[in-house]
Structures are given as C-alpha cells and as structure tokens.
Amino acid sequence: MIDFELTDEQRLVRDTARDFATRELLPKAAARDRSGAFPVEELRALAKLGLLGVNIPEPLGGAAAGVIAYSLAMTEVARADASVSVAMAVTNMVGEVIVRFGTEAQKEALVPLLTSGDALVGAFGLSEPQAGSDPGAMSTTAKRTANGWRLDGNKQWITSGDRAGVFVIWAKTDPAAGTKGISAFVVRGGTPGLSAGKHEDKMGLRGSSTVPLLLDGCEVGEDALLGKVGGGLSVALAALDGGRIGIASQALGIGQAALEAARTYVKTRVQFGRPIGEFQAVQFRLADMATELEAARLLTLRAAWMKERGVAFSKEASMAKLYASEAAWRACDGAIQLHGGYGYTRDFPVERYARDCRVTRIYEGTSEVQRIVIARSLLQQASNA
Amino acid sequence: MIDFEDSESEKILRQTVRDFAKKEIAPHARKWDEEETFPAALIPKLAELGLMGMKAPEELGGAGMSTQDVAIVIEELARVDGSVALTVAAHNGLGTGHILLAGNDAQKKKYVPNLATGKWLGAWGLTEPSSGSDAAGAKTRAVKQGDKWILNGSKTFITQGSVGDVYVIIASTSPEKKQHGLTAFILEKGQKGFTVGKHIEKMGCHASDTSELNFADVEVPEENQLGELDHGFIDTLQILDRGRISIASMALGLGLGALEAARNYARERKQFGRAIADNQAIQFMLADSATELEAAKLLIKRAAWLSDQGRRHTYESSTAKLWAAQAGMRACDRAIQIHGGYGYTREFPVERALRDCKLCEIGEGTNEVQRMVIARHLIGRA
Numbered sequence: 001m002i003d004f005e006l007t008d009e010q011r012l013v014r015d016t017a018r019d020f021a022t023r024e025l026l027p028k029a030a031a032r033d034r035s036g037a038f039p040v041e042e043l044r045a046l047a048k049l050g051l052l053g054v055n056i057p058e059p060l061g062g063a064a065a066g067v068i069a070y071s072l073a074m075t076e077v078a079r080a081d082a083s084v085s086v087a088m089a090v091t092n093m094v095g096e097v098i099v100r101f102g103t104e105a106q107k108e109a110l111v112p113l114l115t116s117g118d119a120l121v122g123a124f125g126l127s128e129p130q131a132g133s134d135p136g137a138m139s140t141t142a143k144r145t146a147n148g149w150r151l152d153g154n155k156q157w158i159t160s161g162d163r164a165g166v167f168v169i170w171a172k173t174d175p176a177a178g179t180k181g182i183s184a185f186v187v188r189g190g191t192p193g194l195s196a197g198k199h200e201d202k203m204g205l206r207g208s209s210t211v212p213l214l215l216d217g218c219e220v221g222e223d224a225l226l227g228k229v230g231g232g233l234s235v236a237l238a239a240l241d242g243g244r245i246g247i248a249s250q251a252l253g254i255g256q257a258a259l260e261a262a263r264t265y266v267k268t269r270v271q272f273g274r275p276i277g278e279f280q281a282v283q284f285r286l287a288d289m290a291t292e293l294e295a296a297r298l299l300t301l302r303a304a305w306m307k308e309r310g311v312a313f314s315k316e317a318s319m320a321k322l323y324a325s326e327a328a329w330r331a332c333d334g335a336i337q338l339h340g341g342y343g344y345t346r347d348f349p350v351e352r353y354a355r356d357c358r359v360t361r362i363y364e365g366t367s368e369v370q371r372i373v374i375a376r377s378l379l380q381q382a383s384n385a
Numbered sequence: 386m387i388d389f390e391d392s393e394s395e396k397i398l399r400q401t402v403r404d405f406a407k408k409e410i411a412p413h414a415r416k417w418d419e420e421e422t423f424p425a426a427l428i429p430k431l432a433e434l435g436l437m438g439m440k441a442p443e444e445l446g447g448a449g450m451s452t453q454d455v456a457i458v459i460e461e462l463a464r465v466d467g468s469v470a471l472t473v474a475a476h477n478g479l480g481t482g483h484i485l486l487a488g489n490d491a492q493k494k495k496y497v498p499n500l501a502t503g504k505w506l507g508a509w510g511l512t513e514p515s516s517g518s519d520a521a522g523a524k525t526r527a528v529k530q531g532d533k534w535i536l537n538g539s540k541t542f543i544t545q546g547s548v549g550d551v552y553v554i555i556a557s558t559s560p561e562k563k564q565h566g567l568t569a570f571i572l573e574k575g576q577k578g579f580t581v582g583k584h585i586e587k588m589g590c591h592a593s594d595t596s597e598l599n600f601a602d603v604e605v606p607e608e609n610q611l612g613e614l615d616h617g618f619i620d621t622l623q624i625l626d627r628g629r630i631s632i633a634s635m636a637l638g639l640g641l642g643a644l645e646a647a648r649n650y651a652r653e654r655k656q657f658g659r660a661i662a663d664n665q666a667i668q669f670m671l672a673d674s675a676t677e678l679e680a681a682k683l684l685i686k687r688a689a690w691l692s693d694q695g696r697r698h699t700y701e702s703s704t705a706k707l708w709a710a711q712a713g714m715r716a717c718d719r720a721i722q723i724h725g726g727y728g729y730t731r732e733f734p735v736e737r738a739l740r741d742c743k744l745c746e747i748g749e750g751t752n753e754v755q756r757m758v759i760a761r762h763l764i765g766r767a
Contacts, residue, residue: 001388
C-alpha cells in the first residue's frame with residue numbers, strides 16, 4: 001500500500017548525515033574545491049557515523065539501515081560537498097558488492113576495513129582507456145599462476161584509486177569469450193604491481209581523486225577471485241545498478257543545494273527597487289527547478305525501495321539516474337542564471353555545484369547508456385501491457 | 386514506511402477500468418472525437434462501475450473511493466480517451482465534489498444520490514470571460530432578495546455546460562471583498578433565466594461538452610447556497626487542489642497511451658530493412674517519455690496520498706500537474722514523431738492524444754498558475 005513516510009531509522013540516518021554535512025563538510029567545501037585536498041579526516045568521520053557502510057550488515061561493521069537510508073545519506077552529504085559524497089558512494093558500493101558476491105572469508109577480511117575506515121576508502125577498477133560504456137572491450141587480463149592470478153593492464157577514471165585500501169578490479173580471464181570472459185577480483189591497496197597514475201585535472205569534484213591504475217604483473221592469491229570465473233559482468237552490473245541509485249541521490253543533493261542557494265539569493269538581491277524573487281521570470285525558473293527535483297527525489301526513492309525489497313530494479317535505477325542527473329544539472333544552471341554575474345564567480349557556490357554536477361550525467365553510465373537500458377526494457381515488454 | 390506498491394484493491398480497480406475502457410470506450414473514441422458527440426449512452430455504464438460517484442460515500446450511492454483510486458481511474462480512462470476522462474473528472478471532482486465538500490445534509494441527500502449514480506450530470510462554473518486564472522475578477526453577481534438569491538452574469542469554459550443537470554456556480558456576493566466575497570450556489574437545469582450559451586469548439590477533448598452559461602435574474606432559493614457565505618473561494622481552492630490531481634492523471638494517461646502506441650508502432654514499422662525501434666534515435670525518445678511519465682506518476686501518487694491522509698497538498702498537486710501536463714504533451718509529440726506521417730493522420734490515435742492533452746496544460750490552472758503556486762511555496766508571497 002502506497003506510503004511516502006520514512007521510518008524513524010531512516011530519518012535518523014538522514015538527520016545524522018545532514019547534521020554532520022552542515023557542520024563538518026559545508027564550511028570547507030569551497031576550500032577543498034580550490035586546493036584539491038583529499039578529505040581524509042572527513043571520510044574517517046563518516047566511517048565513525050556508519051555512513052561508509054549504510055546498507056551493510058552489522059556484523060561486518062555496517063549500519064544495516066537499508067538502501068533508502070543510504071540514498072538519503074548520500075543526498076545530504078552531496079548537498080554539502082559532492083567530492084566527499086563520491087568517495088563515500090564508491091566505498092559503500094565496494095562493500096555491498098563484496099557482501100553480495102564474496103566468500104565468507106572475503107567478507108570478513110575486507111568489509112570491516114571499509115566500514116571502519118581502516119581502508120580509508122574503496123575503489124572500483126572497471127573502466128579502461130578504450131572500454132567505457134562497453135566493458136566487453138576491456139583488455140586488462142588475469143592469468144593463472146601457481147598460487148592465484150596475475151593482473152596486467154590499464155584502468156581509467158578510478159575514483160580514489162590512489163587512496164583506496166580495497167579494490168574490486170575487473171579483468172579478462174578468457175579474452176576470447178567477450179563479456180563472458182570477464183572476472184572480478186578483490187585487491188588490497190599496496191599490492192605490488194598495482195600503482196596509480198597522474199591525477200586527472202577535472203572540471204569539478206576537485207576534492208575527489210581520479211586516477212588511472214596500472215596493473216603490471218600484479219599477483220593476487222586464489223582467494224582474490226570475487227564470484228565465479230567468467231562471472232565478472234554480473235558483478236559489474238550489480239555494482240552499477242546499485243551505484244546508479246547512489247549517483248541519482250548525489251545529483252539530487254547537488255541540485256537541492258543549488259535550488260536553496262538560488263532561493264536565498266533571489267529574496268535578498270534587489271533590482272528595480274524590489275527583490276528579484278518578485279519577478280515572475282525568476283519565480284518560474286525556481287518553480288521548474290523545484291518540481292523537477294521533487295520528481296527526481298521520488299524516482300530515486302522508488303528505485304531504492306525496489307532494491308531494498310530485493311526485486312529487479314535496473315530500469316528504475318536508470319530512470320532515477322537519468323532524470324536526477326539531468327534535472328540537477330538544469331537546477332545548477334538555473335541557479336547560476338538567477339545569481340547573474342555573481343553566480344559565475346567563486347564567491348558563490350553555485351558555479352561549483354554546476355561543475356560538480358556535470359559528471360553525474362557521465363559516470364556510472366552516461367545518460368545515453370541509461371536510455372539504452374530503459375529502452376531495452378520497454379521494447380522487451382509485451383505489447384498488450 | 387516507504388511503499389510504492391498499489392494495494393490489491395487498487396490493482397483490481399485499475400484492471401477493471403482498463404478492461405472496461407478497452408471494451409466500451411476505445412472502439413468509439415475516434416468517432417466521438419470526429420463527430421464531437423457527447424457519449425451520453427456511456428454514462429450509465431460508467432455509473433455501473435461506480436465511476437460517477439467515486440468519492441461519494443456508499444450511503445449516498447457512491448463508491449467511497451480514495452483520491453488515489455480516482456487518480457487511477459482517470460489515468461486508465463485517459464489512456465484511451467481524454468474526453469471521457471475529462472467528463473468523469475469534472476463530474477466527480479468539481480460538480481459533485483463541491484457538494485460533497487461544502488454541502489449540508491439536506492443538499493447532499495437531495496443531489497448526491499442521483500449524481501453518484503449518473504442519473505444526473507454535474508457541472509461547475511467558476512471561469513468567466515474576463516476572469517480565468519484570476520478568480521477575484523468574477524463578475525457574476527448574487528444579490529439576496531428575501532429568501533432568494535438573484536443571479537446575473539455569465540460563465541464560460543464550463544465542462545458539461547450543455548449536458549449538465551446540476552450546476553455549482555460561483556458568484557460574487559460581496560464584490561468589495563473580491564475573491565473572499567465569492568459564494569457557491571446550486572442551480573438546476575432549466576431554471577428560469579438560466580440558459581446555455583455558445584457551445585465552445587475546442588482543439589481537443591471533442592467528446593467532452595464545453596459551453597457558456599448565462600444567468601438573467603435567476604432565482605436561487607436560499608437553501609441552495611452551498612457552503613458558507615463568502616466562503617466559496619476557500620472551498621474552490623480545495624476543490625482545485627484535488628482537481629489538479631485528476632488533470633495530472635489525465636495527462637499521464639494520455640501520455641502513456643501515446644507511448645504505448647509509439648512503442649508498438651516502432652516495433653512493427655520497418656525502414657532501411659529493420660524495425661525503426663532498432664534505431665537509437667527512436668529508442669531514446671521512448672526512454673525519455675517513459676522516464677518523464679514515471680516521474681509524473683510518482684508525483685501524482687504522492688499528492689493523492691497526502692490528500693487521502695487529510696494533509697495539505699497544494700504544492701504537491703501543483704508540481705504533479707505542472708510536470709504531468711508537460712510530460713504528457715512531450716510524450717504525445719514524440720509519439721507523433723515516431724509514427725511519422727501516419728502519426729499526423731486520424732488513422733492513428735496519437736494526434737488525438739496530443740490535442741486532448743493540451744487541455745491539461747491549461748485547465749484547472751495553467752502551467753503558469755501552477756508555477757505561481759509553487760514559487761509562492763518556495764519564496765513566500767512576493
């Protein structure tokens with residue numbers, strides 16, 4: 001039966017995240033954007049609050065608060081500092097993927113490192129220079145050795161790749177088998193043969209670290225295989241489906257911050273003898289921003305609710321991610337416009353919101369990839385629906 | 386606790402209305418549109434399903450439905466015919482709705498049973514030639530004379546204007562108080578001085594009747610004053626909060642109908658040796674329509690849920706209606722585009738869906754009025 005009310009626990013997680021984000025993240029977000037400083041202390045604090053394992057079982061150090069709570073927490077953190085939220089998102093998802101596909105030994109060895117912050121953060125290694133939306137094109141290989149596997153290849157766009165204590169890395173165990181020849185591995189940070197390259201100089205999310213990874217004779221044990229040999233694609237798809245809820249939540253948080261900044265500004269900025277908020281052109285832009293963000297919030301919540309119930313949520317996650325990232329981008333752009341020249345300066349946060357937001361339409365599957373997922377689902381449906 | 390799943394009874398209701406619409410409405414929709422005929426013969430069939438008294442309590446002959454139920458019904462009707470959806474929405478939400486909201490026991494007993502069973506059709510009159518979005522400009526005047534009210538003026542854009550039996554008419558009783566000087570009255574068809582004016586020819590929703598109404602010294606007995614004196618505007622706002630959910634649902638249904646038609650067509654239509662659905666340009670249009678309509682559906686559900694909880698939902702209704710109307714229009718427009726030249730013809734239902742859907746960006750408050758409501762919520766009354 002339809003219900004839009006949060007549980008007490010969900011409220012608590014949201015309020016905890018909001019409180020922390022407002023108090024601890026917001027004041028230094030602009031400075032981190034300028035300096036590119038990695039938010040080490042902030043991530044440790046998030047771990048203490050249980051926010052690096054929101055949807056992870058308690059015995060593994062998680063908060064076991066569910067997917068909806070995770071989504072709410074992501075939105076609150078992103079509202080204050082999107083750079084921190086992306087490291088938080090990836091760490092949560094690395095933990096979730098190991099919980100879902102890992103052996104008991106893998107779970108016990110690795111997940112507590114992530115939830116406690118001892119690993120600082122987690123990282124995924126899926127994309128490659130020539131394999132972005134199309135993971136089947138990856139060329140990183142994993143070859144059998146006497147004691148396990150040897151990984152060789154290059155990974156690209158790896159969030160927290162120079163900081164993470166735990167990685168999930170995809171490689172081809174059977175290069176001839178296409179996507180069926182991909183396997184996933186868990187690799188500890190600092191493993192010989194695993195190194196990070198030069199920081200990407202990004203438009204936004206400047207407080208988040210993005211690097212290429214070099215795998216050069218990186219030897220891992222038998223126990224590094226995550227899931228089945230050849231089962232890597234389903235691990236990746238699970239990580240991406242869940243990840244899309246996280247990115248939708250993140251985009252929503254950035255868009256919300258932009259809307260709030262604009263709302264505050266138009267009430268105080270006086271032109272032609274009155275606050276510009278009295279002009280309909282300004283009011284209507286705000287109304288559209290708010291309406292679209294409300295819709296984004298509901299699509300995101302619905303996808304999170306479906307994942308929490310354990311039903312297929314791929315299409316819904318894609319819809320949420322597509323819609324929220326596009327709506328948030330429009331909200332950021334609208335916020336700059338309503339601030340006029342000031343919005344274009346770094347004295348106001350809205351240009352940073354736009355820069356941070358832009359990537360939500362690209363990573364975790366571009367908007368175009370989301371449309372492919374959605375269209376495929378529509379066209380497969382029976383025609384008499 | 387968050388839950389996005391319809392209850393069993395809601396699912397049954399949806400299926401029932403869908404089956405009914407497919408069997409009783411879809412085969413005639415094109416003809417009704419072309420001939421601009423009001424499908425009077427359909428009314429008893431709608432009534433049999435309880436769709437003419439959706440929110441009326443059972444003891445008054447109604448179906449005792451929730452706002453969420455109403456949203457489902459209107460959506461399903463609109464998937465095949467916007468006009469029927471509009472007729473049902475206006476009858477239930479506006480005419481009957483106002484009597485249910487503000488009526489006293491005697492008024493409810495007198496009017497609701499016949500309205501709820503479809504024996505009478507309900508209409509509602511707020512809009513005037515010079516008073517659309519701005520209700521304060523209403524010129525229709527009601528003056529008390531002894532135990533009667535004397536009504537003079539005219540109304541326009543009245544759904545069910547020429548086919549209604551019972552009319553709720555908003556008139557100014559205290560002109561100096563502007564919109565806070567409006568009062569509602571119940572009028573009946575054929576009352577002396579109460580005449581139907583021009584039948585309005587519209588772009589779409591052809592099978593829904595829209596007419597002008599004229600009042601020349603119409604005598605309304607004082608027991609037909611509906612609600613408190615000068616309280617008509619406040620009641621009207623409540624009616625509109627809920628009415629907007631219905632119009633949003635209508636847009637959603639029209640958009641979904643168009644999307645389904647486009648999807649089916651794209652799978653069948655072959656060009657360059659393959660189904661046009663194999664082209665990404667087509668796939669992406671379908672994906673955008675589906676995503677935008679899902680967003681509309683969730684906004685509507687939340688507004689309806691709040692209404693059923695007895696909570697304020699002005700902001701949520703306006704966001705739902707604003708978004709759904711626009712998403713519906715875009716879905717219809719894309720559906721025509723996917724159909725190509727065929728989509729522009731009356732052989733296919735998508736051009737009718739677009740014509741019908743345009744109403745949803747205008748009726749029960751234009752998109753611009755919704756944005757005013759939403760902005761007021763965000764930054765206060767500027």
